[in-house]
Amino acid sequence: MTLGVKVLSGFRLSRKLNRSLTVSLMLFLLLAVFGCFMALPLLFAVNNAFKPLDELFVFPPRLFVNNPTTDNFYDLFALMGNSWVPLSRYIANTLFITIAGTVGHILFASAAAYPLAKYRFPGSKVLFNIVVLSLMFSGAVTSIPNYMVMSWLGWINTHASIIVPSLGFSLGLFLMKQFMEQIPDALLEAAKIDGANEYRIYWTIVMPNVKPAWLTLMILQFPILWGSDGGNFIYSENLKTLHYALGQITQGGIARAGVGAAVALMLMIVPIALFIVSQSSVIQTMTTSGMKE
Amino acid sequence: MQAETSRPTVPNLVQTNKPSRFALRWKELKRSKHYYILMSPYMLVFFTFTVIPVAFSLLLSFTYFNMLEFPRFVGLQNYSRLLLDDDVFMIALKNTLLFALITGPVSYVACFLFAWIINELSPKVRAFMTLVFYAPSIAGNVYFIWLIVFSGDRYGYLNGFLMKYGFKLEPILWLTTEKYILPILILVQLWLSLGTSFLAFIAGLQTIDKSLVEAGAMDGIKNRWQELWYITLPSMRPQLMFGAVMQITASFAVADVSIALAGFPSVNYAGHTIVTHLLDYGTIRFEMGYASAIATVLFFMMIGTNIMTQKLLRRVGE
Numbered sequence: 091m092t093l094g095v096k097v098l099s100g101f102r103l104s105r106k107l108n109r110s111l112t113v114s115l116m117l118f119l120l121l122a123v124f125g126c127f128m129a130l131p132l133l134f135a136v137n138n139a140f141k142p143l144d145e146l147f148v149f150p151p152r153l154f155v156n157n158p159t160t161d162n163f164y165d166l167f168a169l170m171g172n173s174w175v176p177l178s179r180y181i182a183n184t185l186f187i188t189i190a191g192t193v194g195h196i197l198f199a200s201a202a203a204y205p206l207a208k209y210r211f212p213g214s215k216v217l218f219n220i221v222v223l224s225l226m227f228s229g230a231v232t233s234i235p236n237y238m239v240m241s242w243l244g245w246i247n248t249h250a251s252i253i254v255p256s257l258g259f260s261l262g263l264f265l266m267k268q269f270m271e272q273i274p275d276a277l278l279e280a281a282k283i284d285g286a287n288e289y290r291i292y293w294t295i296v297m298p299n300v301k302p303a304w305l306t307l308m309i310l311q312f313p314i315l316w317g318s319d320g321g322n323f324i325y326s327e328n329l330k331t332l333h334y335a336l337g338q339i340t341q342g343g344i345a346r347a348g349v350g351a352a353v354a355l356m357l358m359i360v361p362i363a364l365f366i367v368s369q370s371s372v373i374q375t376m377t378t379s380g381m382k383e
Numbered sequence: 384m385q386a387e388t389s390r391p392t393v394p395n396l397v398q399t400n401k402p403s404r405f406a407l408r409w410k411e412l413k414r415s416k417h418y419y420i421l422m423s424p425y426m427l428v429f430f431t432f433t434v435i436p437v438a439f440s441l442l443l444s445f446t447y448f449n450m451l452e453f454p455r456f457v458g459l460q461n462y463s464r465l466l467l468d469d470d471v472f473m474i475a476l477k478n479t480l481l482f483a484l485i486t487g488p489v490s491y492v493a494c495f496l497f498a499w500i501i502n503e504l505s506p507k508v509r510a511f512m513t514l515v516f517y518a519p520s521i522a523g524n525v526y527f528i529w530l531i532v533f534s535g536d537r538y539g540y541l542n543g544f545l546m547k548y549g550f551k552l553e554p555i556l557w558l559t560t561e562k563y564i565l566p567i568l569i570l571v572q573l574w575l576s577l578g579t580s581f582l583a584f585i586a587g588l589q590t591i592d593k594s595l596v597e598a599g600a601m602d603g604i605k606n607r608w609q610e611l612w613y614i615t616l617p618s619m620r621p622q623l624m625f626g627a628v629m630q631i632t633a634s635f636a637v638a639d640v641s642i643a644l645a646g647f648p649s650v651n652y653a654g655h656t657i658v659t660h661l662l663d664y665g666t667i668r669f670e671m672g673y674a675s676a677i678a679t680v681l682f683f684m685m686i687g688t689n690i691m692t693q694k695l696l697r698r699v700g701e
Contacts, residue, residue, distance in 0.1 A: 109607055114503070121500045121512065124493075128574065129515050131528045134540070138531065151543035202425035205418035212411055214418075217426065224433050225628050226689040228636035230658040231682045234443065234665045234674050235436035238450075258428030261579070288417035310579065313521040322666050340527065358522035362514075365521055369510055376586030379579075380621020381628070381693075 135358065138351035139163075146347050162352040169349060170335070175327050177335065184332040187249055188315040191256040196307050199262040200270075200300065204292050206263075207270035208278060218267065222381070224260040240323060251323035256315060262307040268378040269303040270296060302371035309372050313361040333357060437682065443675035450669050461676035472677070474652045475660040478565060479635060482656065483688065485569055487634035490576035494626060497577065498584035499611070513585055520578035527643050529571050533557040564645045564653040571640050576633060580626030587622035591615060620696065627692045635685045638662065657681050 133153075138146065140158040170177030205211070206218050229236075236255065245251040273296060281291050319334040336357060340350040365372070402410070412419075444461055446454035465472055501512045519526075532540045535556040542554040557563050591614070599614045616623070638658035641647075645654035648663065657677060665674035 109503075113607065117500045117503075121497060124497065125512060125515050128519055128577070131532065131574070132518060132522060134531060135528045147538050149537055149543060150547035151538055151540050153540065198425040198428065202422040205415075205421050209415070209418055211415035211418050212408065217422070220434060221429070223686070224429075226632055227437075227682050227685040228632050228658075230636050230638065230661060231678045231685070232433060232436035232440060233661070234671055234678055235439040236432055237665070238439075238671075239431060239436065254428060255432040258425060258432055260429065260433065263425060263429075288421065292421060309521065354528065361521045362518050365517065366514060369513065372582060373513075373586045373589070376579075376583045376622075377590045379583040379586065379625050380619075381624040 132358065135351060135354050138348070139355040141348065141351070143348055146351075162348040166339075166349045166352045169339075175330075179328060180330060180332045180335040183249070183329060184316060184318075187252050187318065187331065188312060190249075191253045191315045192308050192311045194253065194257045195259055195262055195311050196304050198257045199259070199266045199307060200297060200303070201292060203263055203266035203270050204296050205288075207267045208273070208275070221260045221263050225264060237322060246323055247325050247329065249324075249329060252315070252318055252320065256311065259311060261310060265306055265310075265375060265379055266300065266303050268380070269300055269306075269375050272378060273299050302374040305368040305371040306375035309361075309365055309368055312364060316361055317357065440675045440678045440682070443672050444679045446672040446675075448671040448675075450671055454672065457672065461673050462680075464673070465676050465680065471652055471655065472657075472660055475655045475657050478653075478655055479637070479657045479684075481565065482569065482572065482637045483631070483634045486572045486576060486637070487631050490573055490634065491580070491627060491630040493573070494577055494581040494630065495584050495623075498581055498588055499615070501585060502588040509585075513582075516577045517581060520575050520581075526571055526575060526640055529567075529574075529644060530558075533567055533644070535559060558645055559650050561651050561653040564649055568637070568641055568644060568654050571644060572634075572637055575640065576630065578629065578633070580629040583622045583626050583629075584619070587619040588615070591618045624693055624696050627696055628689055631689050631692060632685055635681065635688070657684075 130153075137153065137155045139162055140160070141155045142157060142159045142161060145152060145156060167177060170180075206214055240246050240251050245254070277295060277299075278291055281295050286294070317333050318331055319337060320329070320331050324330055324334075332353070336350065336353040339346050339353055443454060445456060445458060447457045447460075448454035497512075497516055501509050501516075504512060534540075534542065535554060535558060537543055537546055537554045539554065539557070541557065542551070545551040546554065555563070557567060595614050595618065596610060599610060604610050604613060636658055637656050641649060641654040641656055641659055642662075647659060649655060658681070661674050661677045661681065664670045664677060
């Protein structure tokens with residue numbers, strides 16, 4: 091209830107120009123209805139993770155948990171402790187892929203974005219246009235040749251097959267370049283007069299000034315890698331990811347429903363928490379995301 | 384400078400002293416050396432895994448290739464088979480176009496509409512609502528949550544609800560009944576689709592010049608709809624174009640949701656899309672030439688739709 095009042099007062103009806111109260115209320119209602127549609131499935135997932143087994147299979151199904159328990163999490167670790175590959179291994183693999191891929195991507199994309207944003211040199215326009223064009227098709231288009239490239243490189247069944255392609259994610263370069271364009275040229279000129287070379291300028295002037303963009307690239311890259319199940323590239327059990335382990339657990343059928351919900355909660359909580367922390371930086375970066383004509 | 388001070392008879396001589404075009408270019412390249420070095424790690428990866436594969440895929444689409452033997456040139460055979468003889472591809476094409484026609488525009492409008500409503504809220508509520516709408520798209524591929532909702536037994540939320548209130552007497556097998564599969568996939572895809580463009584719109588709306596809105600009110604803008612059309616949309620054109628690219632590309636690439644919810648392959652291919660068709664030939668049957676033809680068709684569909692949409696969006700608010 092208090093939230094509703096807060097949202098309503100959030101409209102600040104009287105201070106805005108050209109706003110009729112009726113339409114505002116209708117739009118608010120629309121937002122509330124679709125907000126529930128968006129939030130409910132995630133709330134179900136959270137609730138399921140804390141349901142004891144008898145509540146998971148009660149008819150009619152209950153959306154919210156009555157007697158919350160952490161049994162599912164204990165079961166999860168007990169179950170995975172007995173298996174050949176412990177759960178901690180899947181978590182470590184996922185963390186390694188996600189962190190290496192995200193940090194590497196931020197470094198690669200920002201190093202490439204700096205010259206593209208601030209200087210004109212032979213090929214700069216063409217290269218950037220290719221990157222923009224690549225936003226217009228998805229990774230599925232290149233999946234067949236990618237598999238061959240991986241096998242020629244001998245990267246099949248290594249973490250590199252997931253990490254390395256993600257370093258060249260084109261959306262990251264695009265957003266980074268757009269954001270870097272607002273760094274004042276005077277700042278770079280001043281550093282040049284002080285005798286700094288391009289690498290120094292990139293590292294000590296440009297990078298600290300685009301912190302919001304780092305967080306944005308992180309928020310876009312992190313969920314992709316975090317949710318990666320290894321695709322067609324990883325076969326060895328000890329290299330597989332948490333998302334893959336989850337798939338295995340949920341295939342265990344009805345008896346594993348609670349444990350599956352616990353893993354699902356673990357998987358979704360991390361990117362969402364990161365977004366809560368970085369939201370304002372992300373929005374700041376996105377103001378420059380527009381495509382020029 | 385030299386040419387100006389010298390006498391009219393000399394220009395020829397002066398020109399030969401000038402460095403040639405090639406040398407100028409070389410000098411420019413040398414001067415920009417550091418820029419190329421800075422770009423090289425990214426570009427190396429980007430070209431290896433994105434640009435070259437597109438060209439390579441185009442070439443492979445004219446061959447028969449099974450990963451064991453050397454590719455054999457077959458001309459347009461893959462394409463003729465794809466477009467004339469492959470009934471399953473036609474189903475995939477129909478489903479993909481349905482996704483593109485429904486989830487593309489609907490999710491685009493939803494991204495804008497909700498960003499626009501949220502923008503009227505106070506900062507704290509705005510941050511909260513942004514999180515609510517954006518969370519599904521970053522929740523790490525946990526759309527199998529929907530499996531609980533659409534579970535075919537009576538413990539599924541939807542079946543439970545329908546049976547409890549007497550709409551149905553028996554549970555419905557939502558994800559294995561042909562006519563329900565596609566609508567459910569479209570629903571879940573929409574749930575997932577308030578992503579990057581939604582954030583871009585939220586950000587774009589915050590940067591609109593307040594004085595423009597006030598000036599508009601002076602000039603006779605009467606309500607929020609006129610303000611939307613004459614001020615907000617034109618001010619946001621760059622973000623609108625960016626958002627369109629994101630939504631169109633995503634709506635053509637539906638596959639993971641279909642595989643996770645409807646299975647692979649789905650019942651009677653009811654949830655089959657071009658991308659799942661591509662995966663079928665590329666990762667199960669290892670007909671790489673044929674799979675590349677599918678990829679090439681998809682590539683041109685995505686690029687074509689994107690470029691057309693960009694042209695349309697340039698006219699917004701004109």
